Amino acid sequence: MKIREIALDGVVRQNPTLKLVLGTCPTLAVTTVAFDSFGMGLAVTFxxxxxxxxxxxxxxxxxxxVRxxxxxMIIAxxxxxxxxxxxxxxxxxxxSLGNFLALIVVNCIILGRAEGFASQNPVGYSALDGLFMGLGFTLALTTMGIFREVLAKGSIFGVTLWDANVFSISFFGTSAGAFLTYGLFIAVFNVAYNAVDRKSRHKLAARLANEEVA
Amino acid sequence: MTAKQFFTSTSFKSVAVLLAIAIVCVTLLSVLNPLLYVEVGGMADFDGIVDGVSFAKAEINAEFTSANGTLTTAAKSTSGNYFGYIATGNKFGDKPNEYTVLAVINGDTHMLEGIKILQEGATSSSYNVTDDAIAMYKSVAIENPNVFDSFAFGAGGVMAGATQSAITFKNAMMVIAQYYATYELGVADPSVEINEKLNALEEGVTYTKGEAYDYEAEGIEVLYHFDSNVDGKMAYVANVTVTETFDSAGKAVELETPATVMVAIVYTEEGASSKVANAIVLSEYTEDTVTVAQYVEDRVVGKAKTAISGLTTKKQTNTVEKAAVRLLALDSFAYSQAGTGKYFDMLATVSDATFAQSDATATTSLGTVLFTATGTDSTYGPVAGIIVTANSAGACPSVTLIALVSTATDEIVAFGFNGSLTSGGYESYAPSEDQLKEAYLGVNVSVATAIDGVESGLVVTGATPAGTETSRTIKNAFTIVAQVYSGNLETLSLGGQDIVNSLAEGATAVALKETSKGDNASVIGVYANADTTVYVVYSLPVGESKDASVCAVAVEGGKIAAVKMIADGSTGGYALSQETLDKYVGTDFTAASLATANIQTGTTNSSDVLHNALLWAATYANA
Structure with a gap:
């Protein structure tokens, strides 16, 4: 198994948040601001x-x-x-993270990777899988956090970009805003992913055809 | 199974592995715990509160606990003159937790330089303490233990709309102020001792010092107000300056030297009125011969406030009693947020309007008259000021109306309301100010029935029952104003006097019993001649019936002789016909008989309104 495959799976092809739609509770709950999202991502990665x-x-x-x-027990x-x-x-x-920190123990991503990957692969690959799955989760959460914080509060990582009283869409700071953001991100991610995937398949098919002709 | 088989079995292996993992995990956490554990309320919480200032734990004097909460940690800065405290304020109302607050005080300026909430007490984050509220606490120098007492709640206060959280948080801040002022500044708080005396009055009832009172008038200086853990029970503490006493014949005698007596009065609110539940004389005053306990037992406890005020004209026996009675007589106490003069000032267009309060507290079928006053307004000239609380005409809250009536023209010239007109999500159904002005300003209230002509529908913004209930309640309030101003509280409003007369010629009004108000209906008037008794009953709407109904039922020899509608609240087309009403004639006027005699005419809501009226009237009559 190649490291590249593991990295691509964790961050893109099997992105736990945007592809597998796992760990939705913290995704919806803590992405009100970028800092909390990033913190949750790092905690889960660890x-x-x-x-x-x-x-x-x-x-x-x-x-x-008894696996x-x-x-x-190990995760807890x-x-x-x-x-x-x-x-x-x-x-x-x-x-800020409150109970969601403790609730990492029941995060489907972690138990899923333990059961689906770590329990069947060597230590090195398992560590890398944890790293890249965590990175995929962190990237997704942080991007969502930035998006929501900018729109709802006019700031990014707590740094004010503009006066929120002048312009802000506070809806994105609400639970409903979290759902909408999540939906948008899944849609955009999958559209982009499918487009790239289709393109690479075409390239592959064309190359195979050329090789056949040759 | 041999021992070897057992020890090599999968089950044993499973248990052994689980145990081994558990032991390793617990051991790992045990090792890390001392390194990573953070004690809530520990010294680590002080880090970074004030830049560059670190703290060391200090001894707490005598495990400081006050009526507001407990101080759990005290600290002193290792450099600079700073004091740090962690206090837990008592819960108030429905709050799930106490507030635990860390505060750092600059020992030179006595200003709070840092506040950190270690535990939120609010039920949800929307009620959390706001930055604005914290800024208010930080804007005051702590130079005495009562410094935060004056912090008000509600509009302009520390936390509008979140009173219980605000009080819970304030309790923690008060503990810190009390401790700092007492032990670092040496300023004692006399209210602490008074608080203890109040708490000792009744088992299970504890008092918490509330907002400070800035009230001083007529020789009465209110010092403290205490809320209790029992709804509607509160205490006021005041210094009362007494200039006269009474001799044994009840004649007023001026004291050579005016005496000041500190009195604590415990009130229990019961609906619109309040009663004195207890009283203590806090200052030492030895002139009287009647013991306080006897005075409390005989004269004060259980008496309505107005009855107490009446005692001033009766034979009095001692100075202490007179002091307490004067205290009680001051209506401003029970309706405490502001004096009545302040209420009327809200309506006066020019601030030099003056009002002289007079006794006029009374209860009518529609509500309660709280105050009347006369005065002169520089815009309206001579006016009468009337404050009334109208009972709710449905699910909406009761309404307290403050009205000014020109005594030259007998017209309502200004009015306002104390508190909101609606609550519980029905705010949008409150009539607008313009609608109310159009309906009620300029109405001549020289007769008690003056308001009858105002259609409650005129002052409703929404066509929903909530809207109509609110407008009916408001209309009731104005009706009471008209009744008070016209000097005839007993006049049957709503144009029903003629109907009553037609049912019982020459009938005269009979005093209502205290139990006249039922769940769905109220008896608002009873009239009787030698043969016939007429009950006038106000009955709340049922279902979609638009308005409340008022009917008159005549009773002769224990049976219903006639039923007539004075005001039918049915929606269009569903009004009950006289023929329908007559179906009740001959029925026994008892609750048992009427319970099964509901006439179903096909207009169920309307007939239920009538049925409720008759059923309650019979219940009331036979009670």
């Missing part, structure tokens, strides 16, 4: 990498019957660690 590594290491030790509870441990770290060093982010 847990993904660590849990994938440990689960991959133990994949031949953990009996199949899910074992995975959950790393979630607790990341929660403690954020509470200690970034208390504002801790307050």
């Amino acid at each position: 847990v993904l990498i660590c849990s994938n590594i440990i689960i991959s290491l133990l994949r031949n030790v953990i009996p199949d019957k 899910i509870p074992a995975f959950i 441990t790393f979630v607790t660690i990341v929660e403690m770290v954020i509470k200690k060093f970034v208390p504002d982010l801790y307050s």
Whole structure:
């Protein structure tokens, strides 16, 4: 398996947020501002990498019957660690993310990668899978966070771009705005992805045809 | 199964692996916990509150707890003159949590330089403490323990629309101010001791010092107001200057030296009126011979406020009692946000208008007369000021109306309302100011029925029951004003006197019992001659019937002799005919009989309105 494939899967082809539509709760809840989105993304990435590594290491030790509870214990441990770290060093982010931080433990992306990838692949690949899946999640959340923060508050990462009293669409700061943003991002991402995918298929087909002719 | 088989079985392996993972996880977290654990309310919370200032924990004096909450942490800056505190303010109302607040005070300026909320108490984030509210707290130097008492809530206050959260947060801030002023500035708070005395009055009832009162008039200086954990129960503390006492014959005798007596009065609100639940004399005053306990028992507790004020004309026995009675007689207390003069000033176009309050508290079938006053307004000339609260005519809240009537023309020249006209999502159905002015300004109220001619439909912006209920309630308020001004509170309004006379010739009004108001209907008048008793009943709408109905039912020998509608609130075409009404004639005038005698005419809502009226009238009559 190539590293490039893992990277492409995590960030684009199987982007957990925009392609697989996993982890929707935090996606909708914390993307009101870019900073929180980025923070949540990093937290999930940390847990993904660590849990994938440990689960991959133990994949031949953990009996199949109890793999899910074992995975959950491992994931919960790393979630607790990341929660403690954020509470200690970034208390504002801790307050902002609230319960969603603890709820990482039931994030489908993490359990999904543990079950679908880490438990079947070597440590190196599993770590990379965790890294790129986390990056895909972080990128999607942060982009959405930037989009919503700019429109709803006229700022980006807390830096004011313009006076929100002059122009802002506060709707994008609401729950309904979160759903609309999410829908738009999925649509745009898939349209772009399909267009690129179609183009590369055409190129491949043309190359194969040329080779055949030759 | 052999031991070897057991130890090599999948089940054993599974349990062993799970256990091993659990042990490793717990061990890892145990190792990390001391390194990463953040104690809520710990010293780490002080970091960064004031740039470049770090704090060290300080001893708390005597585990400071006041009526507002508890101080949990005290700190002193290691450089510079700063004091840091963490306090938990008591919950108020439906708040799920106490507020835990960290505050840093500059010891030189006594100003708050940092506030950090460690635990929100609001039910939802929309009620969280705002930056504007925090800025208000930071704008005041803490030079005495009561510095935050004067912070008001509501419009212009620290947190409009979120009173319970605001009070909960304020409690925490008050604890910090109390502690800082008491132990760092050496300024004691006398209200703390008073608070303890109030709390000792009744088990389970605790008082919390509320907003400060800036009221001083007629020898009465209000010092504190206390809310309690019981709805409608509150206490006022005031210094009352007494210049006279009474001799044993009840004759007023001027004191050689005016005495000041501090009195705490506990009120219990009961609807529009309030009663005195308890009273304490807080200052030492030894001249009287009657003990306070006896005075409370005999004279004050349980008496309505107006009844107490009446005592001033009766034989009085001691100075303390007189002080308390004067305190109670001042209506401004119970209707506390502002004095009545202030209410009337709201309506006066020129501020030099003056008003002299007079006693006129009374309850009618439509509501309560709170105050009347006379005065001179530089625009309207001589005027009468009347404040009334009309009972709700449906689901909308009651309405308190402040009206000015020109005594030269007998016309309503100005009016306003204390509080909102509607609530609970029906605000959009409140009549507009223009609609109200068009309907009521200039109406001559020299007769009690003057308002009858105002169609409630004229002052409704929406054609919904909520809108009509609001406008009916407002109309009721103006009706009471007309009744008060015309000097005839007992006059049957709504043009029903002729109908009553036709049912019982020469009937005279009978005083209503206190139980005249039922859930769906109210008996608003009872008239009787030798043979016949007529009950006039106001009945709320049912379903889509447009308006309330008023009917008169004549009773002779325990049976209904006649039923007539005075005002039919049915929607168009569904008014009950006299023939329909006559179907009740001959029915026993008892609730049991009427409960099964609902005439169903096909216009169910309208007939239900009538049925409710008769059923309640019978219940009232036989109570």
